[in-house]
Amino acid sequence: MEATVIGTGYVGLVVGTCLAGAGNRVTCADVDETKIRRLNAGDVPIYEPGIERLISENLAAGRLRFTTDAAEGIRTADVIFVAVGTPPGEDGLADLDYVRNAARVIGDNLRPDTVVVMKSTVPVGTCERVRAEIARRTDVPFHMCANPEFLKEGDAVGDFLYPDRVVCGVDSEHARQCMEGLYEPFIRSGNPLIFMDIASAELTKYAANAMLAARIGLMNQFAELCEHTGADIERVRRGVGSDPRIGSAFLYAGTGYGGSCLPKDVWAIIRSAEKQGVDLGILRSVAEANDRQTTVLVRKIVRRFGDDLTGLRFALWGLAFKPRTDDMRAAPSRAIAEALRERGAAVVAHDPAAMEQAREFYLGDAVEYAANEYEALDGADALVVVTEWLQYRRPDWSEVAKRMPRPIVFDGRNVFDPDRMASRGYEHYPIGRRQVGPDEIP
The missing domain is CATH 3.40.50.720 (NAD(P)-binding Rossmann-like Domain)
Structure with a gap:
């Protein structure tokens, strides 16, 4: 054909x-x-x-x-x-x-x-x-x-x-x-x-993305509740996901959804429905909650270091909105890097695929770019994990310790186990899990 x-x-x-x-x-x-x-x-x-x-x-x-x-x-x-x-x-x-x-x-x-x-x-x-x-x-x-x-x-x-x-x-x-x-x-x-029919097919795409976005948004809100109650969002995820009526996909808490589809499609269907006189209030709440979730790590950083971050240096692991792509569209890393810089911090980033995209189209030279993930840690006051690339999941912790003056990790994708991080002597701030602060380091 x-x-x-x-x-x-x-x-x-x-x-x-x-x-x-x-x-x-x-x-x-x-x-x-x-x-x-x-x-x-x-x-x-x-x-x-x-x-x-x-x-x-x-x-x-x-x-x-x-x-x-x-x-x-x-x-x-x-x-x-x-x-x-x-x-x-x-x-x-x-x-x-x-x-x-x-x-x-x-x-x-x-x-x-x-x-x-x-x-x-x-x-x-x-x-x-x-x-x-x-x-x-x-x-x-x-x-x-x-x-x-x-x-x-x-x-x-x-x-x-x-x-x-x-x-x-x-x-x-x-x-x-x-x-x-x-x-x-x-x-x-x-x-x-x-x-x-054609109209149903057009709407199917938006409905699918809206439901996926809602699942992510709900889990992020439950993660916030976990941090206030002592529950663990990873255990909640496994319990909820084992229900065959719900399933396990798109139930991971983190820094919010990004990319070329979910952010724009959710708002597009909301606005399109409004033109038809239909109020998709649930979906609007999902979109607004996700906008806030993209900077959840910034709020954790501010609670730990204060609002003025002048003189501090943060290593970002991950720029793309998800692993296995170089797509920076609506990537949470952008909001995080910009918020840290507005507070006076320096940011050095690494990503296996997206650094060229970040430099050329999104962040320019506002951040530094490291040749590898360990180089990004040199002199960093904290590590901020934004994208869960496979190579970030099992780092050489002895190498990390040699390069970072302070063992502090803000874990935006729940890559690391809180108990293991505490046993290694790291402050660890994940999403919806036990927060290991400076008073809890052995």
């Missing part, structure tokens, strides 16, 4: 590359000339495990190509995926400018009976607006489909190749058959390909 993917961000690259790997001929288009040059040279602009090898293999096999000329790919496509960004506007609603631009290019170059697939996360009704925009520019028949993505950054390739479900909102039998053919290689293990 001939497929064209408009947009080469996280979603577009994964979709295009994996479809090519299944034997389709895929054109990935983007307006960013620099990005396209890099991709055609085999230089992948994102950190996503497995994607670089797949791109290289499919480029070499001739099944995948990258271009700035979307029109060329549209004119030969059986199916077109719209995978452009939908960033939040000033009002919190999804900004659909890139979607509208894609619709115009599609309308000007469409061939008959093409299936236009909305892969971007968009409010309910967007596919109908895209359909109208295309129809204003062409008389040829075409079909619409809403096919929301459920890709986890850091595991996106595996999520596409082995999906736990695929949701498709279609408007015709032709669109249904097209999507069945595309996804048949990826659902051979029996996981469902779920067909529904």
Whole structure:
């Protein structure tokens, strides 16, 4: 099948590359000339495990190509995926400018009976607006489909190749058959390909992210209660997660959710519902609680050192919003670093993948960047663990002790056990667990 993917961000690259790997001929288009040059040279602009090898293999096999000329790919496509960004506007609603631009290019170059697939996360009704925009520019028949993505950054390739479900909102039998053919290689293990109407498919994506955000938010609030009552959020998590009606996923307390999806999608569905006269009050509380949770470590630091942090130096382990990605969008590390610097502290950071992104787009030279996690500790008054990369979970504690003048750890992802930290002689401030202060060091 001939497929064209408009947009080469996280979603577009994964979709295009994996479809090519299944034997389709895929054109990935983007307006960013620099990005396209890099991709055609085999230089992948994102950190996503497995994607670089797949791109290289499919480029070499001739099944995948990258271009700035979307029109060329549209004119030969059986199916077109719209995978452009939908960033939040000033009002919190999804900004659909890139979607509208894609619709115009599609309308000007469409061939008959093409299936236009909305892969971007968009409010309910967007596919109908895209359909109208295309129809204003062409008389040829075409079909619409809403096919929301459920890709986890850091595991996106595996999520596409082995999906736990695929949701498709279609408007015709032709669109249904097209999507069945595309996804048949990826659902051979029996996981469902779920067909529904377009509006329901659009809302399914937002509803899924909203529920995941609510789980994280609830656990973070229970973690705060644990700190006041002496309960342990990790034990609570295991007890709650063992209930099959609830399950164990997305029940980890920490510094709040971040990334490109949950923060913007939660606010987008809240604002979209308001336009329909519907108040999603529970979800608004989740979003507001998460905004506060991103600086929970700062509040712990201030309680330990005071509000004026002038002259103090903090080592940050982790910049990306989660492990196995370089994505800094809405990463809690940004709010933490900025708050510490506003109080006069110096910040030195390490991350296995995200330091280039942090320096170029987000934090600039406002923080120092260490070559490895241990170098970040040199002269630090405290270690602040923000992202639970695997290499941070079992550090060489003798090396840590040699480099830090004071054994103090603020553990934003509950990586370390409080009792073991106390036995090592460390002050330890986790989330929702026993806080080991200076008076408790053996």
